[in-house]
Amino acid sequence: MATFATSEQLLVIIDPAARQTDGESVRIAKDVLSAGAATKVCLPDGPEEFARALGRRGSRRPVVIGDDRALVRAVTVLHRARELAGCALSVVPVGDTALAESLGVPRGAVAAARAVLDGSERRLDLLVDDSDGVVLGGLGIPPEPVRAAAPEPVTAAAGRTWYRSLVRTLAPGRPRLPAVPSPGPSRLRVEVDGAAVVDLGQPVEAVSVAPGTGGLARVEVRPLSVGAEATPVRACGQTVTVIGADFRYRADAAVSGPVRRRTWRVAEGAWGLTLPTGS
Structure with missing residues (x-):
């Protein structure tokens, strides 16, 4: 993993x-971040300004302060500009951050910011679909319903946790995706490297695909x-194709579809994420 010099400049993009x-x-x-490095802070008002700020980063290392959607948006912008190979991303998770944490980013503003300053770049695999979309953590068919976030505990740490909860209640919040009900069993053909794992004649409850290691998807x-629990069918490969009648899927933090066919391929070591050294 590449270690960063504290003297380099950072472009800090704060998601609205x-x-x-x-x-x-x-x-x-x-x-x-400002105490540990030279920083330029950008406050984009929406996705277009977010993309423009990232595209004008110059020699600065980009740091995204935001949730999982902001992280996926940054990777998507760099991927479609064909600039992922030469750019290491850093993220300070704020909001819904299960994806970032699953990738190894520390939880909490201080720990995550220190990892940006003192961490190292790790190259990670991702999935790229045939519409040029990216998947960092995994995808599921059918999409699971969105679950409401658990309420935060009230603590006595200067009332900060209680204060944040109050502000979130009073301030105009970000609209959440509507819950997507499970449509029940699907009839899908799933191919891994061109070979059928399951065909349309076998109803399935769920399909999951995730980047693995060594350029293979799991x-x-x-x-x-029916009756006894069926044994899951598992496979690994470089390309995965799903064919079916108007199916939806959840990729990372977003629901896509309906589509009748989608192919994902693994891009090995395609993107770099700053993580704590030694993690």
Whole structure:
């Protein structure tokens, strides 16, 4: 993994949703980053300004302060500009950050900001679909319903946790995706490297695909169980194709579709993420 010099310049892009969700964490992260490196801070108002700021980064290393959607947006912009190979991304998670944490990014503004300053770049695989979309963590068919976030505990740490919860209640929040009900068993053909893992004649309850290691995707198909629980079918390969009648899927933090055919291929070591050294 490549280690960064603290003297390099950072482009800190603060996603607008993060500013609404938890302004205190944004402020703390910005202060820690500014104390440890030369920073230029951008406050885009929406996705277009976000993309423009990232495209004009110059020699600065980009740091995204935001949720999982902001992280995926940054990777997508760099991928479509064909600039992922030469750009290491850093992220300070604020908001819904299960994806970032699953990739190894520390939780909490201070820990994540320190990892940006002192961490190292790790090259990670991702999935690229035939519409040029990217998947960092995994995808599922059918999409699972969106679950409401658990309420935050009230603590006595200067009332900060209680204050953040109050601000989130009073401030105009970011609209959440509507829950997507499970449509029940699907009839899908799933191919891994051109070979059928399951065909249309076998109803399935769920299909999951995730980047693995060594340029291979991990695929799991759960057939419809009648009586005893059916054994999942697992496979690994470089390309995965799913064919079916108007199916939807959840990729990372977003629901896509309906589509009748989608192919994903693994791009090995396609993107770099700054993580704590030694993690």
